[in-house]
Amino acid sequence: MAITKKDVHYVANLARLQLKDEEAEGLKEDMNKILGYMETLNELDTTDVEPLEHVTEITSTSFRKDVAKEPLSHEDALKNAPDADSDYFRVPRVIE
Numbered sequence: 001m002a003i004t005k006k007d008v009h010y011v012a013n014l015a016r017l018q019l020k021d022e023e024a025e026g027l028k029e030d031m032n033k034i035l036g037y038m039e040t041l042n043e044l045d046t047t048d049v050e051p052l053e054h055v056t057e058i059t060s061t062s063f064r065k066d067v068a069k070e071p072l073s074h075e076d077a078l079k080n081a082p083d084a085d086s087d088y089f090r091v092p093r094v095i096e
Contacts (some may be wrong), residue, residue, distance in 0.1 A: 003031040 002025060008024045008031065019027070083090040 001035060003028050003035065007031075 005021070005024050007029050008027045009019065012019045012024070012027075078084040078089065081089050
């Protein structure tokens with residue numbers, strides 16, 4: 001199954017994205033590469049392979065105990081902030 005530019009615009013519309021034709025063309029190529037790779041994976045014989053819950057084996061020692069601790073003070077939380085006032089982190093304005 002090959003993805004067309006019409007398919008890319010349809011998916012973009014579902015995601016509420018506006019794409020230029022150049023962007024849609026690039027995404028079409030990327031999506032076709034992904035589908036080609038999936039076809040390659042589907043050719044593998046996986047009949048004797050058990051499904052995995054996780055890619056790596058997880059042991060009970062992998063996670064720390066969930067223990068309540070004292071929260072950070074304002075001073076400690078702001079100590080390494082690049083810019084802060086007395087109570088808050090300062091960040092650059094992103095909305096104009």
